[in-house]
Amino acid sequence: MRKIFIIGGGAAGMACAVRLARAGESVTVAERGPRLGRKLSATGNGQGNVTNLHQGISHYFTDDPIKAARILERYPAEETISFLQSMGGIFLPDGRGRVYPAGRQASAVTDLFRRELCGHGVAVFLEKRVERLVWTGNRFSVDGTEADAVVLAAGGKAAPEFGTDGTAYPLAQAFGHTVTPLSPALVPLRCEGPIRGLKGIRTDAELTVLRAGKSVFCGRGDVLFTDTGVSGDAVFRASSVAQEGDLLSIDLLPDVSEERLGAVCGNAREDELLCVVPNGLGRVLARLAAGDPAALCRLIKRFPLKVTGTLGFSRAQVTRGGIPLAETDECLQSNFRRGLFFAGEILNVDGECGGYNLQWAFASAAAAAEGVLSC
Ligand SMILES: Cc1cc2nc3c(=O)[nH]c(=O)nc-3n(C[C@H](O)[C@H](O)[C@H](O)COP(=O)(O)OP(=O)(O)OC[C@H]3O[C@@H](n4cnc5c(N)ncnc54)[C@H](O)[C@@H]3O)c2cc1C
Incomplete structure (x- = not known):
C-alpha cells in the first residue's frame, strides 16, 4: 500500500485526505496547530460559507485562469455540496447563492471532516509542523517519515492566528518552485x-x-x-x-x-x-x-x-499570490517533482468573498486527490 503524506490539516488538506482514504490509500495528515480545521471553523462569521452556486473564473484571481477554470468546472459547487453531504449534514444556498450548512455552524463542518477521517483510519498528527521535505531518490522524506506522494496544503500567509504565516512556501521552493508577490486580500x-x-x-x-x-x-x-x-x-x-x-x-x-x-x-x-x-x-x-x-x-x-x-495579513481572510498554478499540471502535480501535489490557498488562486475561497480549497483538493490516485 502506498503512503500519502498531507501537510496541513485545513479545508483543502482534510478534503484531500478524505478522498484518498475513501479510495483505500494509507493517509497521514500533519497539522501544525492543536486542532484540525481551525480556520474552516471560523469561516463565514462562524456560519461556514462553504461554496457559492454562482461560479465562474471571473470570481477568481490567478496566474493561470484556464487551468483554474478547468479544475473548477471538473469539481463545481454542486460537487462540493454532494461531497460534504456524503459525510453527513445538509447544505443550503441563501438568496445570493452562498451555501452554508443548514445548522449555520462552521465548526460542525470541521466536525464532519474529523469524524470521517477518524472513521477511515487516517493518521493525524497535531502540533506537528513540517519543516523539511526532501526527495531521497525514490521516495519523499517528510521530516524523516517516508512517503510515496505528498500533498502540500499548508495555506498561505493570511490570518496567521490559524497557523498560516507564509513559512510553508520554502517547502515548495526547495523543489524549484517560485512564489509570486504576496498581498493581503479580503481585508x-x-x-x-x-x-x-x-x-x-x-x-x-x-x-x-x-x-x-x-x-x-x-x-x-x-x-x-x-x-x-x-x-x-x-x-x-x-x-x-x-x-x-x-x-x-x-x-x-x-x-x-x-x-x-x-x-x-x-x-x-x-x-x-x-x-x-x-x-x-x-x-x-x-x-x-x-x-x-x-x-x-x-x-x-x-x-x-x-x-x-x-489591516494587512493579520486581518486578511486570504492571500493574493502563492505558488504559480502554471508550475503544476491539470491535477496540481508539481512540474518539477512527480508525486508532489498542491491544494488550496498555497497556490496562486484566490477568490471573491462569498464562498469562492473554500470552493477553491475543496475543488483543488479533489483535483490533487485525482492526481495522486492516478500517479
Ligand atoms: C476569518 C476568516 C473567514 C473566512 N470565511 C470564508 C468563507 O466564509 N468562505 C470562504 O470561501 N472562505 C473563507 N475564508 C477563506 C478560507 O478559509 C481559506 O481560503 C481556506 O481555509 C483555505 O484552505 P487551505 O486548506 O488551503 O488553508 P488553511 O485552511 O489555511 O489550512 C492550512 C493549514 O496548514 C497548516 N500548516 C501550515 N504550515 C504547516 C506546516 N509546515 N506543517 C503542518 N501544517 C501546516 C495550518 O496550521 C493550517 O491549519 C475565511 C478566512 C478567514 C481567515
Whole structure:
C-alpha cells in the first residue's frame, strides 16, 4: 500500500485526505496547530460559507485562469455540496447563492471532516509542523517519515492566528518552485474620516472607490464600521482594488433616492434620525450635519472616507499570490517533482468573498486527490 503524506490539516488538506482514504490509500495528515480545521471553523462569521452556486473564473484571481477554470468546472459547487453531504449534514444556498450548512455552524463542518477521517483510519498528527521535505531518490522524506506522494496544503500567509504565516512556501521552493508577490486580500480597510462613534455598526450599503475623481469600484453589501475604518463583505470586495489615497463614498441608503431622503432629512432632529438608518448611525450623522438637512442628506448618500491602507495579513481572510498554478499540471502535480501535489490557498488562486475561497480549497483538493490516485 502506498503512503500519502498531507501537510496541513485545513479545508483543502482534510478534503484531500478524505478522498484518498475513501479510495483505500494509507493517509497521514500533519497539522501544525492543536486542532484540525481551525480556520474552516471560523469561516463565514462562524456560519461556514462553504461554496457559492454562482461560479465562474471571473470570481477568481490567478496566474493561470484556464487551468483554474478547468479544475473548477471538473469539481463545481454542486460537487462540493454532494461531497460534504456524503459525510453527513445538509447544505443550503441563501438568496445570493452562498451555501452554508443548514445548522449555520462552521465548526460542525470541521466536525464532519474529523469524524470521517477518524472513521477511515487516517493518521493525524497535531502540533506537528513540517519543516523539511526532501526527495531521497525514490521516495519523499517528510521530516524523516517516508512517503510515496505528498500533498502540500499548508495555506498561505493570511490570518496567521490559524497557523498560516507564509513559512510553508520554502517547502515548495526547495523543489524549484517560485512564489509570486504576496498581498493581503479580503481585508478591512484603514480609513480617515468621521468614523468616531460608529464602531460596531453594520449596514447594507453601496460602496464606491474613487481615484482622481473616477469610480474604480462600486459594489453593494455589508459595511461594518470599525475603530480604524471599515470592514464587511462590500469592503472585502473593494479591498482588491482600493489603494492608499483613494476616497470611499458610501451610500448608506441605496434603495432610497436623494429626493425622497431630502424630505425626511428636513424633519430630522440634530441628535437623532429615526427609522432611516440604524439608530447609532443616525445619531452620529445627525450630529455631524448639525441641523443642516442638505449636509445630512449628503452624509447618508455619500459618506466620505479616505483610504490610508489595509489591516494587512493579520486581518486578511486570504492571500493574493502563492505558488504559480502554471508550475503544476491539470491535477496540481508539481512540474518539477512527480508525486508532489498542491491544494488550496498555497497556490496562486484566490477568490471573491462569498464562498469562492473554500470552493477553491475543496475543488483543488479533489483535483490533487485525482492526481495522486492516478500517479
Ligand atoms: C476569518 C476568516 C473567514 C473566512 N470565511 C470564508 C468563507 O466564509 N468562505 C470562504 O470561501 N472562505 C473563507 N475564508 C477563506 C478560507 O478559509 C481559506 O481560503 C481556506 O481555509 C483555505 O484552505 P487551505 O486548506 O488551503 O488553508 P488553511 O485552511 O489555511 O489550512 C492550512 C493549514 O496548514 C497548516 N500548516 C501550515 N504550515 C504547516 C506546516 N509546515 N506543517 C503542518 N501544517 C501546516 C495550518 O496550521 C493550517 O491549519 C475565511 C478566512 C478567514 C481567515
